[in-house]
Amino acid sequence: MEFQKAKNKLYQKHMKHILLLTDFSESAKNATNYALQLFQDQASCFYMLHIPQKSVYTTSDLMAAGTSSIYNSLVKKAKTKLDKYVKTLESNSSNKKISFETIVDYDVLTDSVNQIISSKKIDLIVMGTNGVTGAKEVVFGSNTINVIRKVDCATLVIPKGFQYKKPHTLFLPLDQTDSLNSKAFLKLLSYVKTFKTSLDVVRVIPQDEGTPEAQDQEHLKTNLKDTTFEYQLVKNKNIHEVVAQYLNKNKADLMALLVQKETAFERFLTASDTKKISDDLKVPLFIFHSH
The missing domain is CATH 3.40.50.620 (HUPs)
Incomplete structure (x- = not known):
């Protein structure tokens, strides 16, 4: 018993606190699977964050809420889906040194992420690319861009469809x-x-x-x-x-x-040959913020 307590303390001391962002898309699920394999030998706590889009606020949701809190009703629905997803991840993982915590929030993505980084002492954010929405976002989607620009935390972005292999x-x-x-x-x-x-x-x-x-x-x-x-x-x-x-x-x-604000990364995004880079960029990308 004492040995196990000491072992648990050691795990906690060296434990990585990793924030996973998911919208249940294939890109997000692939990024999560990559992270679980990348840290398969590490003591890690994974915080799974889901922020439903406002488009999921359907009339049936509002009617079902009745006199209860609409917010609580919507959160419960999303939380149930997220918990079910995490249980599947837990059952498929052979790593006994990991734990999960699910978080559903309706705040602005970057505000929510910043709050979690502070409260949970996050070491790393892992997310997938999420589509093209403009000229500056050829390589990454808008959510990914906003996290990189507005969140001061190491971030690992996984290209859509990238299959895990041990990095050398x-x-x-x-x-x-x-x-x-x-x-x-x-x-x-x-x-x-x-x-x-x-x-x-x-x-x-x-x-x-x-x-x-x-x-x-x-x-x-x-x-x-x-x-x-x-x-x-x-x-x-x-x-x-x-x-x-x-x-x-x-x-x-x-x-x-x-990454330095408004310097290398901005040029990387906006240069005329970025489209070619995005076609060739088929490996996971770490972002570390310089000050």
Whole structure:
């Protein structure tokens, strides 16, 4: 009994708190399945969040509510569906070190996510891509874009239909403003070490100007003593072109971006050749926020 208590405390100390966003679409379900397999050897608590669209507020729902709270009636219906889904996930999982908690909310998505991050001490958000709704959202749908822009938490986006395979290589493209001496990079390294992947770093400098190569190499050697890594410097090309070429020629299992507001990620989304990138971007993408 004492041993089990000590074991449980150890699990809790190293437990990952992961927020899964679901609308019950195939894309969301695939992202959830990927996350469960990715963390299959980790002690993890998965918080499953569902925010029903207002279009599901049907007349029959309102009539069925009667004199009871309409809000409670709608939440109960959604919660029942979510709980049923989670029970299926639990029964199909062989990982005895995981737990689930379901959350139904009718708040604005990003407001709800931010509240949960604070109250549950979330380490990572996992979500799928969710459709194209505009020129800036060729790669990701609007919900994904809003989470990346407005939520300060590591996020893992899983491409629609991507089948899980154990990751061996993580690809990190950097533009001239990205720093390896940042909290964002240290967060990335924690996942590199957790998954025991190698790291391929490509620094992209659009023009033939001064480079931080020596500094980059120093940071990598200092922080990746037990990790295999490669470093490459590319000049006179844009980051979109380099990403496309790399993903076409190499077998990366994960990709990461160090996102700075209104800089690299915005350019990644709005550049004229983003459509080509979206066609080639077939690996899960980590987003880490720089400050």
